[in-house]
Amino acid sequence: MPDELVIDVRGMTKRFGRRTVVNDIALQVRKGEIYGFLGPNGSGKTTFIRMLCGLLKADAGSGTCLGSDVITGSETIKRQVGYMTQRFSFYEDLSIAENLDFVARMYGLKDRRNAVERSIEGLGLKDRRDQLAGELSGGWKQRMALAACLIHEPRLLLLDEPTAGVDPKARRDFWDQIHDLAARGLTFLITTHYMDEAERCHRLAYISNGNLLVHGTVAEVIDRARLTTWSVTGRDLNDLSRRLRETPGVEQAVAFGTMLHVSGADERALEQAIAPFRMDDYEWKQVRSSLEDVFIHLMQTSKASSAE
Amino acid sequence: MSARPTFSPARLRGMIVKEFIQMRRDRLTLAMTFGIPIMQLLLFGYVVNSDPRHLPAAVLMADNGPQGRTLLEGLKNSTYFDFVREVKTEAEGRSLLTRGQVQFVINIPPNFTHDLLRGDRPAVLVEADATDPLATSGGIASLPAIFDTALQEDFKGPLAYLAPARRSIDVRVHALYNPEALSQYNIVPGLMGVVLTMTMVMITALAITREIERGTMENLLAMPVRPSEVLLGKITPYVIVGYIQVGIILLAAHYLFKVPIHGNLALLLIGAFVFIAATLAMGITFSTMAKNQLQAMQMAMFVFLPSILLSGYLFPFRGMPQWAQVLGEILPITHFLRIARGVMLKGIGFQDIGRELWPIVLFAIVMLTIGIKRYRRTLD
Ligand SMILES: Nc1ncnc2c1ncn2[C@@H]1O[C@H](COP(=O)(O)OP(=O)(O)O)[C@@H](O)[C@H]1O
Ligand SMILES: [Mg+2]
Numbered sequence: 001m002p003d004e005l006v007i008d009v010r011g012m013t014k015r016f017g018r019r020t021v022v023n024d025i026a027l028q029v030r031k032g033e034i035y036g037f038l039g040p041n042g043s044g045k046t047t048f049i050r051m052l053c054g055l056l057k058a059d060a061g062s063g064t065c066l067g068s069d070v071i072t073g074s075e076t077i078k079r080q081v082g083y084m085t086q087r088f089s090f091y092e093d094l095s096i097a098e099n100l101d102f103v104a105r106m107y108g109l110k111d112r113r114n115a116v117e118r119s120i121e122g123l124g125l126k127d128r129r130d131q132l133a134g135e136l137s138g139g140w141k142q143r144m145a146l147a148a149c150l151i152h153e154p155r156l157l158l159l160d161e162p163t164a165g166v167d168p169k170a171r172r173d174f175w176d177q178i179h180d181l182a183a184r185g186l187t188f189l190i191t192t193h194y195m196d197e198a199e200r201c202h203r204l205a206y207i208s209n210g211n212l213l214v215h216g217t218v219a220e221v222i223d224r225a226r227l228t229t230w231s232v233t234g235r236d237l238n239d240l241s242r243r244l245r246e247t248p249g250v251e252q253a254v255a256f257g258t259m260l261h262v263s264g265a266d267e268r269a270l271e272q273a274i275a276p277f278r279m280d281d282y283e284w285k286q287v288r289s290s291l292e293d294v295f296i297h298l299m300q301t302s303k304a305s306s307a308e
Numbered sequence: 309m310s311a312r313p314t315f316s317p318a319r320l321r322g323m324i325v326k327e328f329i330q331m332r333r334d335r336l337t338l339a340m341t342f343g344i345p346i347m348q349l350l351l352f353g354y355v356v357n358s359d360p361r362h363l364p365a366a367v368l369m370a371d372n373g374p375q376g377r378t379l380l381e382g383l384k385n386s387t388y389f390d391f392v393r394e395v396k397t398e399a400e401g402r403s404l405l406t407r408g409q410v411q412f413v414i415n416i417p418p419n420f421t422h423d424l425l426r427g428d429r430p431a432v433l434v435e436a437d438a439t440d441p442l443a444t445s446g447g448i449a450s451l452p453a454i455f456d457t458a459l460q461e462d463f464k465g466p467l468a469y470l471a472p473a474r475r476s477i478d479v480r481v482h483a484l485y486n487p488e489a490l491s492q493y494n495i496v497p498g499l500m501g502v503v504l505t506m507t508m509v510m511i512t513a514l515a516i517t518r519e520i521e522r523g524t525m526e527n528l529l530a531m532p533v534r535p536s537e538v539l540l541g542k543i544t545p546y547v548i549v550g551y552i553q554v555g556i557i558l559l560a561a562h563y564l565f566k567v568p569i570h571g572n573l574a575l576l577l578i579g580a581f582v583f584i585a586a587t588l589a590m591g592i593t594f595s596t597m598a599k600n601q602l603q604a605m606q607m608a609m610f611v612f613l614p615s616i617l618l619s620g621y622l623f624p625f626r627g628m629p630q631w632a633q634v635l636g637e638i639l640p641i642t643h644f645l646r647i648a649r650g651v652m653l654k655g656i657g658f659q660d661i662g663r664e665l666w667p668i669v670l671f672a673i674v675m676l677t678i679g680i681k682r683y684r685r686t687l688d
Contacts, residue, residue, distance in 0.1 A: 050687060053530055054686070055526065055529050055530060055686055055687050056686055056687055056688055057686055057688055075532060078530060078531065078532045079532050081530075083527075083530045085523070085526050085527060085530075087523050087526075088523070089522075089523045089524050089525075089526045089527040090524065090527060091326070091330065091524055092522070093329075093330055093333050093334070094326065094329060094330065098326070098329060101322075101325075102322055102325070102326045103531070105318065105319060105321070105322025105325070106319055106322055106531040106532065106533050107531065107532065108316060108318055108319060
């Protein structure tokens with residue numbers, strides 16, 4: 001059944017006091033899918049994930065996670081989910097092997113010793129097995145946390161900013177591994193701030209101020225934003241971008257190396273806005289909006305609407 | 309549908325193993341395990357070893373015989389007493405005591421010599437100002453020996469037939485102002501209760517808040533572990549700490565302070581186990597209620613004061629007002645003190661201990677139940 005839904009929830013809502021932090025979010029994630037969860041800090045991503053695995057009580061919402069009721073079935077869900085917290089939350093005063101052994105015991109693994117050894121070897125942690133977790137660098141901590149989340153062979157992994165503070169090579173390895181696991185049928189919900197990582201997701205959702213604004217594949221998200229983007233090269237782009245930003249019709253002018261991306265939601269208005277600058281010194285070209293252009297656009301428009 | 313996992317001994321073992329490793333690596337725990345009993349023993353040892361001498365005393369001498377005079381000489385030769393004066397009446401002696409000019413009044417009765425020679429075991433009444441029991445206990449304890457040594461000389465020759473009758477005098481001490489006359493015998497067993505309360509409650513009160521503040525709680529909650537497993541797993545390793553402390557204090561009691569252990573040591577250790585369990589249960593329950601480590605510490609202090617004041621450790625239990633006695637009866641330390649003192653000093657048996665054990669067990673069960681109920685399963 002290729003379209004089996006691992007996460008299928010709607011109306012998920014969480015309030016802290018009078019603040020609604022997650023507002024009526026619906027999400028569907030299929031088996032074997034890598035689903036990206038994006039949005040600025042404080043938009044409610046962590047809160048949403050915590051509701052999925054029963055760490056926070058939802059104020060409203062319904063649906064299923066791994067076939068169990070997302071509101072009442074959290075004990076069953078917990079046993080089949082691997083949750084990697086945003087902040088490292090294993091025991092810094094235990095060694096890698098001790099941490100893994102503890103997790104294996106908590107899930108009541110039958111063949112505990114072997115499971116721990118396999119996990120240590122599989123992640124190339126063998127040389128460091130007796131090192132205290134608190135002494136590990138960011139990249140190693142992340143590897144250990146992932147190993148610990150996988151040890152009980154979960155069907156769904158919830159990874160909350162797993163690559164924050166990790167170097168590019170380690171990030172690349174991490175994502176290769178995630179694609180391997182997904183190919184074997186594991187499902188992932190991953191939050192990230194990196195655009196390259198977002199582009200490696202099968203589908204993604206963008207959330208801002210607790211509202212889910214768009215979701216779909218990368219191409220769908222870009223198309224749905226209906227954003228027009230021009231790129232321009234030439235001399236003194238700094239000055240140009242400053243002047244463009246003050247022009248009505250231009251939402252953003254962002255430098256990408258020697259190039260400037262100028263975007264706006266209204267195609268006609270944008271064309272009028274850049275018309276005075278289409279001189280010999282500059283080379284203008286209409287391009288496909290990048291994911292980053294779209295996200296910045298979403299962030300600005302949602303900020304503007306929530307400020308009203 | 310979402311069957312909550314049943315209690316799993318294997319998961320409990322996992323929690324215990326983890327907590328045990330953390331306990332071993334925690335410097336603070338190590339420092340408290342050895343530091344608190346040693347500090348308390350030193351404080352106390354200082355007081356006891358000061359064993360004051362040259363205490364002012366008055367004598368009411370009503371006997372004219374030679375042995376009365378021998379006693380007086382013996383007292384003067386001992387370094388415990390300095391004779392301020394001889395008094396003529398009991399009232400005069402009492403007024404000196406009241407005004408604090410003397411610590412003791414020693415009454416040698418009329419016909420003392422006569423009675424002694426007849427083998428009648430005459431009584432010598434010692435009135436003592438026991439406001440500070442530690443100050444008087446040394447002198448009082450040494451009195452019979454001082455008398456015996458003094459009379460030894462007289463009982464040579466024709467009176468030798470009296471010599472084997474040791475304690476030929478009946479020394480009657482009348483302790484004024486502090487009738488229970490606490491002594492080191494009383495305090496050392498009590499110290500055990502106080503040290504255990506202090507350490508056990510302080511260490512475990514931090515247990516849950518530490519997980520929260522280090523961020524590890526989020527992970528723990530995401531795993532299928534029951535509150536009872538977490539709480540029991542967190543307190544079990546500290547039973548070892550408690551027993552180490554009991555061991556330190558018992559060794560000190562025996563070798564440093566020469567406190568006799570009249571009863572069965574195994575009984576004392578059983579009592580200690582139940583008491584340790586109850587204090588740990590109390591600490592972990594505080595931990596489930598505290599918002600942060602500071603609050604947990606304040607709660608620990610909150611029980612510490614009544615434990616010292618209302619348990620009979622510092623003040624005689626019978627001397628407290630009714631309401632204080634009722635509060636005291638609730639505290640496990642009150643019952644443990646009775647067990648410890650009873651076993652060590654009076655050699656009481658299992659039946660007597662049982663009477664004090666069940667209130668501690670009840671307290672532990674109630675505390676743990678509250679803790680399990682209060683343990684939060686979510687981060688809300
Ligand atoms: N336990 C809590 N109590 C009160 N407010 C909270 C709590 N947890 C999160 N928040 C608030 O909810 C908002 C969303 O937080 P979070 O879900 O962590 O966002 P994100 O993971 O997207 O950065 C933030 O403004 C945060 O301050
Ligand atoms: Mg977050």
